Amino acid sequence: xxxxxIRKYVLxxxxxxxxxxxxxxxxxxxxxxxxAVHVGLTQASYFDFIIGALNMYxxxxxxxxxxxxxxYLVLSEYQWxxxxxxxxxxxxxxxxxxxxxxxLVLSLLVWLFVYFVATVILALLVFHPEEVFVEYRALSVGExxxxxxxxxxxxxxxxxxxxxxxxxxxxVTRNMVVSGLVGAFSYYxxxxxxxxxxxxxxxxxxxxRGVVRSADVLTGAFLTAVVQGALIIVGLTxxxxxxxxxxxxxxxxxx
Amino acid sequence: xxxxxxxxKGVSKIWRSVAAVQDVNxxxxxxxxxxLLGPNGAGKSTLLGMIAxxxxxTAGEIILHPDVxxxxxxxxxxxxxxxxxxxxxxxxxxxxxxxxxxxxxxxVEEVLHQVGLDHAADRQxxxxxxxxxxxxxxxxxxxxxxPFVILDEPTNGLDPEGIVHxxxxxxxxxxxxxxxxxxxxxxxxxxxxxASRVGIMVGGRLRVVMHLGDAEEVGRVYTVLSxxxxxxxxxxxxxxxxxxxTEESITVRLQNAHTSADLNTALVRRGIRVQAxxxxxxxxxxxxxxxxxxxxEEKTPLKEETHVPSRNP
Numbered sequence: 001x002x003x004x005x006i007r008k009y010v011l012x013x014x015x016x017x018x019x020x021x022x023x024x025x026x027x028x029x030x031x032x033x034x035x036a037v038h039v040g041l042t043q044a045s046y047f048d049f050i051i052g053a054l055n056m057y058x059x060x061x062x063x064x065x066x067x068x069x070x071x072y073l074v075l076s077e078y079q080w081x082x083x084x085x086x087x088x089x090x091x092x093x094x095x096x097x098x099x100x101x102x103x104l105v106l107s108l109l110v111w112l113f114v115y116f117v118a119t120v121i122l123a124l125l126v127f128h129p130e131e132v133f134v135e136y137r138a139l140s141v142g143e144x145x146x147x148x149x150x151x152x153x154x155x156x157x158x159x160x161x162x163x164x165x166x167x168x169x170x171x172v173t174r175n176m177v178v179s180g181l182v183g184a185f186s187y188y189x190x191x192x193x194x195x196x197x198x199x200x201x202x203x204x205x206x207x208x209r210g211v212v213r214s215a216d217v218l219t220g221a222f223l224t225a226v227v228q229g230a231l232i233i234v235g236l237t238x239x240x241x242x243x244x245x246x247x248x249x250x251x252x253x254x255x
Numbered sequence: 256x257x258x259x260x261x262x263x264k265g266v267s268k269i270w271r272s273v274a275a276v277q278d279v280n281x282x283x284x285x286x287x288x289x290x291l292l293g294p295n296g297a298g299k300s301t302l303l304g305m306i307a308x309x310x311x312x313t314a315g316e317i318i319l320h321p322d323v324x325x326x327x328x329x330x331x332x333x334x335x336x337x338x339x340x341x342x343x344x345x346x347x348x349x350x351x352x353x354x355x356x357x358x359x360x361x362x363v364e365e366v367l368h369q370v371g372l373d374h375a376a377d378r379q380x381x382x383x384x385x386x387x388x389x390x391x392x393x394x395x396x397x398x399x400x401x402p403f404v405i406l407d408e409p410t411n412g413l414d415p416e417g418i419v420h421x422x423x424x425x426x427x428x429x430x431x432x433x434x435x436x437x438x439x440x441x442x443x444x445x446x447x448x449x450a451s452r453v454g455i456m457v458g459g460r461l462r463v464v465m466h467l468g469d470a471e472e473v474g475r476v477y478t479v480l481s482x483x484x485x486x487x488x489x490x491x492x493x494x495x496x497x498x499x500x501t502e503e504s505i506t507v508r509l510q511n512a513h514t515s516a517d518l519n520t521a522l523v524r525r526g527i528r529v530q531a532x533x534x535x536x537x538x539x540x541x542x543x544x545x546x547x548x549x550x551x552e553e554k555t556p557l558k559e560e561t562h563v564p565s566r567n568p
Contacts, residue, residue, distance in 0.1 A: 004352035012340050081336035087308045088396075089353035090327050253309040 001095055005103040009073060015107065018065055022057060022115045026122065029053050034126050046127035047139070050148045051212055053119045058112060058155035059191060059208075063162060066108050067183030070163035073100045074170035075179070083253045094245045097167070101241055104163045108156040116152050120145055151211045154229075158204050161236035162187040168244040171251065203229050257284040260323050260403050260435050261306055266315035268301050275301040277459040278315070285320075285402070288429055288436045290450035292443070292543055298459040299439045303332045303405050306437065323403045330405030330437075335392020339381025343372055343391050346380050350398050366394040371420060385412030393421060397428070405437045410445060422449055443540055453539060455546040462546040466499045466506065467535050477515050478506045479522070480531040490525040492518070506535060 009015060033049060036042045044052070077083050086096050123129075129141045139147070166183030173179055194205050207229045211217055259282040268276040276298040283289045291299050304310035306317060307328065337346055344363060351358040367373040370390040375383070380391060389412050396404050409425075410418045426449065428434045440446050446453060447467060455463040467476070480503060481487040487505055491497060494513050499506040509518060515532055522529050533541075 001353060001355065004349050007341070007345065007349065007352060008338060080338060081333065082338060084307070084309060084332060084336050085350070085353055088327070088329055088331075089350055091353050250311075252311060253304070 001091060001099040002102055005073075005099045006106075008076075009103055010107065010110075014072075018069070018107075019111055019114055021065075022061070022111055023118055025057065025061060026053055026115060026118055029056060030122050030126060037127075044127065045132050046123040046129050046141075047132040047144050047148075049123045049127050050119050050144070051151075053123075054116065054148055054152045054155075057115055058152050058159075062108065062112060062156065063159045063187040064180075064184045065111075066104065066159045066163045067166040067187065068176065068180035069107060070100070070104050070166035070183060071170045071176045071179035073103060074167050075174060075176045078174060087253070093248050097241060097245050097248055100167055101160070101164060101237070104167075105157075105160055108159055108163070109153065112152050112156045116149060120148075147211050147217070151208045154208045154211070157230075157233050158208075159187065161233060161240055162190075164237055164240040164244065168240055168247070171244055171247050201232065204232060258320065259283065259318075260285050260320040261437070262318040263302075263306070264316040264318070266302070266305060266312045266317060268298075268305060268310060269313045270301075274459050276305070276312075279456075279461045281454060281461060281464065283403075283435060283437055285435050286429065286433050287451045288425065288438060288449055290446040290453045291437065291439045291456060292441070292446060292453055293439075293456035294547065297456040299456055300332055300407060302456070303407055303437065303439065307332060307405060320402070323401075327399070327401050328403040328405060329396040329399060329401045330407070331392040331396065332405065332407045334385075334411075335388050335395070337380040337383070337388060337391060339379065341380060342377050343367070343380050343383065343387075343394075344376040346391060347395055347398060350395055354399075362398060366397045369397060369424060370394040371417070386414060386417055389413055390417070390421075393424075400432070402433075403435045403437070407439050408441065409438060410440065410442065418445065425449060443543060447535065447539055453542075455543055457546050463542050465539070465542055467539060475509045476506060476535040477509065477518065478504050478531075478533050478535060479518070479529060480504045480533075481528055482530065483528065487522070487527050490522065490527050492521045495521075 029052070030049075033042075033044060033052065037044050085091070086093060124141075131138050131140075132144055162183045164183075165186055166179045169179035169182045170176070190201055191205070193199065194202055203225055207222075207225050210222055210225065214222065216222075261281075261283040263279050263281045266276060266279045267274065279302060291302070293299050301310060305312050307330070309332070338349060341349070344367065347363045347366070348358050364373065364376075367376050370393050372387060372390045372394060375387060380388070383391065389409060393406065393409055396406060406425075410421055413421060422445065425434075425436060425438075429436065438446075438450065440449075450467055453463075453465050453467055454461050455465075476498065479487060482503075484500065484503060484505060488497065488500065491505070491507060492513075494510045495507040495518055496510060497505050498508050507518070509515070515534075519529060519532050
């Protein structure tokens, strides 16, 4: 089933267009930031550049794209009427939903990975890879890159439950814009709520911030936060996927 | 004893407050080609969807033979669904991917050739004509050796040559490989050439289930209308084998190169009053129109006709 999803959605133009959009945004960001540094408007290290570019892409742009794509993964099959094959090819409906989540996770990670690699290359080319300090501690280039890679991947995982909300909404509304926006809006609400006091979900973004802003990440407190955050992501995803499966099992797939 | 691969017991489907299918009882036997006829909106596709497991019945029961449960079914409902950005060949590969099986490229090429699509297999399926999509849908239905196939208007959009080709293919697979088919169509002449039994649906109800001759028996199966069916049955010549008896008619299969003229002469000589003697196709047309009339007038449904002998193509 996963192989079918790869053939349907990863090896097609849309997947690469989204990739290209990310790289285009990165190019614009690079020109603007490098220009601003050049004329003395601001100062930025290669580390600042990587964090800024990743932050813009993974916390602002990718959630929107991810939620719209999540809705598309479901609704394209309604549009093509290929849901009929779940019956004739005897694909269990729960497996169909899980395959959509799997392909969403894979897509987010691939898009982010390519973007990240391009960001690192540009950072090393355009900015000087000098020693950078986090709090009181100097980071080597390797550690800085590893930390930002972890932070980016973490944000991609935070997007997953919100993509699953879009999948669930697609089954309910059969409307791609509404479903995508509901998922994305929920994510942005969580993002903004970080500044409105503590709640159980604030830990999600604390992990991403901590990994690039803390001097030492190999502490018990940080690792506990990572485990708690991971459990929250898995738990949220599990509940939403369960609801989607129950709903999908009960649906008549009108022909 | 005939084996029912699919059995429907009092199956109904209500969409919100509209009854799309009402109290359908039907058995589809192994090795037969069962055609479902009916005007648009008669509930045919909903019924097919329920049999395929896409739609849950509001009431009633659908019993699948263990062979169908184990090996599954194939086919399509409505226009054959395709992944428009993939080639025809890749669309067939998807069936293997869905089932978690390694792609049998040889089998894919074989079915593409069988349906006459090998020349266009690499083209994007989204650019296919209606007829090519039909061929692709049929190719997908034939990929795996399943005991039961559902085809919703399989000849829709095909050119006359294509219609003959697909018909011959279906008949060949039935005879040689024992496939069982549930087919819908609007073309009565096509149904007559293909199906062994026909059901006529109107307004969500299965009004008539009747027996037709096999394709090679076109011109050999006739329906005799008479006011005294019992006398007619008792005086049939030995070379006219009854295949179906109703309150007002008997359908017979003529043997040993006898013709309808021979039958008429024999019956008249034996003192039987023959009101009409018609090929089975005319009878199908009459039954269809009568079922439509009954629905329009909301009279009581036609009585299901008696299924006399076992008839496998």
